[in-house]
Amino acid sequence: MNMERDLHMASGEGEASYVNNSRLQLKALLEAEVVLEKAVREVYMDLHNPTMTVVDLGCSSGQNTLIFVSKVIKVVSRESSSRSGFHPVELQVFLNDLPGNDFNHVFRSLERFKKQTAAEHEENTTLLPFYIAGLPGSYYTRLFPPQSCHLFHSSYCLHWRSQVPAGLGGANEYINEGNVYIAKTTPAGVVELYRRQFQEDMLLFFKLRHEELVLGGQMVLTFHGRKYEDLYNNGYLDHPTGLLSRALQSLVEQVCHIIIFTTVIA
Ligand SMILES: C[S@@+](CC[C@H](N)C(=O)[O-])C[C@H]1O[C@@H](n2cnc3c(N)ncnc32)[C@H](O)[C@@H]1O
Structure with missing residues (x-):
């Protein structure tokens, strides 16, 4: 699998679409709200430029990315209106995801988003001008000019790896015993491959973002972590990932049966 080419969330607005199945992600966004607001405020107060450039990495196609944008607009509008002596700024927002993402859905939502932002804009504050653009590409590559x-x-x-770890899954290579995650039956070699891939990916991610950030810039990153040192204890993820791997296996078995059946008939 080529992650950059093949990975994408379910597009559109149907029952199984990302748009209609991202409430857990919304919860994470709201829980990190205070941290985000603090970072936006500090970045604004440290700004030496008439344009503030803000990026949502892995924006997907749902409402969550626009909720993020709306928070940034509110915080900066409020700050710039309440502090005399601070110069006015304009906001440039880049929404980034892999090329297969349903950017069209986000783009189609923008007109409504602009009207809603204007309607909800707080009295006594000046709504800062903002410009939103899509940016397809992997955040494991350079996305912006320096600083x-x-x-x-x-x-x-950021819990998505840049690639399936080399050495996993092919003939004569490690296999994950039917799991789609690190579970009780995962061989130690597979755990080690994922650990190394994670380290490589995160080092690369930080190196790239360090080059792109201005001095004094900030990052707010929220992603799955572990509560326990024991790699085989995934806490609340054990159950859903176990169910998911069983469902996938049953689908694979059905497909295999159909192939064998048609081969016998032929
Ligand atoms: C679970 S969604 C979260 C989307 C959104 N931030 C939210 O809170 O609803 C994860 C997103 O990360 C994107 N993603 C995964 N790997 C990526 C990469 N290397 N570069 C850019 N986006 C990536 C996926 O395509 C997907 O849209």
């Missing part, structure tokens, strides 16, 4: 971004945000994304 050009003031704030990176990423919610519920």
